Amino acid sequence: METAKPSISIVIPAFNEESVIRQCLFAAHYQSVPAAEIIVVDNMSTDRTAELVRQVQGEYPDAPIKLLHQDEEQGLIPTRNFGLDQATGDVIGRIDADSVLEPDWVEQVQKAFMDPEVMAATGPVLYYDMPLRRFGLQADDRMRRFVLKLAKKQYHFLFGSNMALRRGAWDIIRQDVCRDEADEMHEDIDVSVHLADHALKILYVPEMVSGMSARRLEDSPKDYRYYVTRFDRTYANHKIKNRVLQVPRLIFMGVYYPAKLLRRVHQARTKQVAPRGGI
Template identity: 75%
Template sequence: MSIVIPAYNEESVIRQCLIAAIYQSMPAHEILVVNNRSTDRTADIVRQMQLEYPESAIHLLEQNQVQGLIPTRNFGLDHATGDVLGRIDADSVLEPDWVETVQAGFSDPEVAAATGPVVYYDMPMRRWGLKADDKMRQLVLKLARNQYHFLFGSNMALRRTAWEQIRDHTCLDEKDEMHEDIDISLHLAEQDLVIRYIPTMVSGMSARRLENSPKDYRYYVTRFDRTYRAHQIDKRVLKIPMLIFMSIYYPAKIMRAVHTARTARASTIPR
């Protein structure tokens, strides 16, 4: 399988992302970092890692035609050569068995795409958070009577043939108003392609979204609604993730600030 990582100014996280993608129980066929006009050291760090890990198929692609996640994502998926295309974010940190778990999930020929829960590695009580994330996703799936399940951009994979089937139908979202991963999910559903939720397909991700202002965070969360409206879907159950994300903003922001302060203080204590 291929792992595709869109990246824009990700010098602070891209190395840890690649380390996790390299050290897998089953190696990926290739790891593609798609650099989108970064002005920091993102590309330099990837080139350095290519030298450090020559046995790992790390490829640096440049998507300079247009700024944006969707064209960068599409560029990476179009250039990937695996039969299964994993897609993660630059701040994702895959569990060591992620590739193996994904490959096992796609051994079922019915599966067109798959996703799993995430653990927020820069938050306290990480394992509790993973369980909560898993329970929330399974609850939404149950309430939706398995009619809708959504891929998560930090932790998803789809079959190459499925991508080729929906590629020209996915929304370009030039105004940057939607959740691009939900858009992909809805286009898969429109083609009656099966999305499988795999609880053991775990990826870490940063909670850095909490650094946004309340206004920006609200805009991010309400992308759910705008994506559904673009697809003319109006189901109350699909609003559950949006309501949960809205309700946890302030408590989670405080928890992360306390955790960050404690971590910083611990690192300055002489050993």
Template identity: 70%
Template sequence: MGRPSVSIVIPAYNEESVIRQCVTAAIYQSVPALEIIVVDNLSTDATAKIVDQLQQEYPEAGVRLLSQDAEQGLIPTRNFGLDAARGDIIGRIDADSVLEPDWVEEVIWAFADPSVQAATGPVVYYDMPMRRFGLKADDKVRQLMLRLARHQYHFLFGSNMALRKSAWEAIRGEVCLDENDEMHEDIDLSLHLAERGMRIQYWPEMVSGMSARRLEDSPRDYRYYVTRFDRTYKAHNVKKIALKAPMVVFFSIYFPAKLLRAVHTANTAAAKRAGIG
């Protein structure tokens, strides 16, 4: 049996500031992806133009630019990309994700066990200080959440996840469309897989970089973001108190991480003004 092929799906809406670095990192992999699918969702900026340029620059990389213009929203855009993917395994990342160079290779290793139907890993925040320390901390936090949930639920993380094409096809007609945009779509995917008895693997070596721009949200907006966990559980009639762990963790890190990011941003700007950075 040969090595499984991996597709990478990237939903994008007005991501001209980050899409080039995202796609370029997906191209420069130790084991190449079968295809890199960017699904543009009614962007009004240069997102599509930049991806088109990357197609010209890297004609052998399998970069595909698709348009999902039927409706605005992450879930229909994500679904459109997952449906279009041709790989045995479908990676799903965000437009501000920056994959480590061995990400595709590690995804293949994560799925070496045929019982694994989906996998997720930690992230390193590339626009925060002490990035490698942050990666270790992120890994420890995610493993702690798994222990607190008594390993009954392994949470997929939308910035860094993959699932078998066959698993996606099995739950495709069941995933919540969330028209009111109240839930975490990655947690919804996790719960639908769990309801089918499909195993999700946490793979610490499957690392993606991502932006900490969520910390720029106001406390009110951040609270709404975090409480999406609760609304997602309620939609699935899940009442296990152990699953509150992610909400507790995200609430507890907001103010310290926001302060750290602000200091880092200020220092970086000062260094640039001084001609250091």
């Protein structure tokens, strides 16, 4: 008897994401294998995020798009947790509001979770608002494979813009994941550590590709450094000491200035070739 393919929920935490939420929803909807549900969890947005989600629901009434509200407290972690708790799929995809999934993302997630031992999965990202996008995808993929190899597969961390969890795995770690009220850590790495604590298998899937914005490069050097050093604070919080785990931080810090320059050049060229007039 053929094993049934798992149903896939997609959860999208959102706070003031009016500039990106429509393209995120379109990509999540137009999949080679449809998601069982696409859940946007609005976290007290003060812009048109919720309005635009309702607009897409009206334009595509057959799309399984749900708009939920998490109004108890501000923050990504409580909003993420609320969405994962509400999801009904066998597997829960978790992406960001600026994520743009490749058209076969749900299909690739289904394939990965056909293995009953796989409890979580993650893949590479494509920075869609940078030049040389496919080269960037290859570089991202190689970096993740390199770090995994160096760590001898002892550590494998999920990426918040492109990850999926088996429902049963989330139920196991739900009460363990850190609240991080001080907002000092990488919440996706925290989830990964708790999965590892329970010996739950995380799989890296190169074919599971999500686009994401490089808008983090718009941060000031100080803010960007604080973001990147969340790696160190997350490891320290979990008392993890492994020099290999410093590699992602060093890479992200090293590419900041050249990537920022490339992004500015790309934005300038895009403006120059944009058609005049129209919408």
